[in-house]
Amino acid sequence: MRAVIFDVDGTLVDSVDLHAKAWVDAFAHFGHDVSFEKVRMQIGKGGDQLLPVFLSKEQLTREGKAIEQWRGDHFKRVYLGRVTGFPKVRDLFQRLISDGWKVALASSAKQDELEVYKKIARIDDLLDTETSSDDAEKSKPHPDIFQAALNRLGASPEDCVVVGDSPYDAEAATKAGIPAIGFRCGGFPEAALTAAGYQALYQSPADLLASYEASTFHLAVERDQ
Numbered sequence: 001m002r003a004v005i006f007d008v009d010g011t012l013v014d015s016v017d018l019h020a021k022a023w024v025d026a027f028a029h030f031g032h033d034v035s036f037e038k039v040r041m042q043i044g045k046g047g048d049q050l051l052p053v054f055l056s057k058e059q060l061t062r063e064g065k066a067i068e069q070w071r072g073d074h075f076k077r078v079y080l081g082r083v084t085g086f087p088k089v090r091d092l093f094q095r096l097i098s099d100g101w102k103v104a105l106a107s108s109a110k111q112d113e114l115e116v117y118k119k120i121a122r123i124d125d126l127l128d129t130e131t132s133s134d135d136a137e138k139s140k141p142h143p144d145i146f147q148a149a150l151n152r153l154g155a156s157p158e159d160c161v162v163v164g165d166s167p168y169d170a171e172a173a174t175k176a177g178i179p180a181i182g183f184r185c186g187g188f189p190e191a192a193l194t195a196a197g198y199q200a201l202y203q204s205p206a207d208l209l210a211s212y213e214a215s216t217f218h219l220a221v222e223r224d225q
Helices: 016-029 036-040 047-054 057-082 089-098 111-121 144-153 167-175 190-196 205-210 216-224
Strands: 003-006 102-106 129-131 160-164 180-183 200-202
Touching (some): 003 144, 016 036, 057 111, 102 144, 160 167, 167 190, 190 200, 200 205
Parallel strands (some): 003 102
16 A cells, blocks of 8 residues: 555645644733744644643643634634645545545544635545544654554655644654655745655645655655556
């Protein structure tokens, strides 16, 4: 089996800035002054890993759950409708499937948000399986979400490739024993992505599709033939 496990936010849909704005709004609502730039660099983590970057243990205990709940509701109400899909995502998935790859999603988003993202990216009919934050005890950079995807695929790490946009995707993939390919469309610095362990970087789904013949995905198929 060959399988590709895709992150979603910043990888397939343009949502990183919107998530960062929602977090800034949430922190401000609870009286915490946190800059957009600092929050943005943490997007890709779930709230369980992001909140401790900005709050003390006492603050986490007192208001962490309330902040995360407020942020989630606020994001859906104010920002979710502004999320757009990156170009050529569906075309890339169809090319992978035609080459025999199974395709899965592994997102730190809640399941209801993930349902919206699948429709935005126009891929809801192309997936073999998916996992969300509901399937992981800890979010990225912990490997839980990718391990859950492996289990649902019935695949081994060496048979899979993770595609993500943040350093936390690559770190989580590495911990799960899965090689990772990165997209820069999430807006993270190239140096940070390289240091996190991505084996190759592309600008976007459209860039990978344009370079597909020379990519890991097509070369793996040729080796197997």
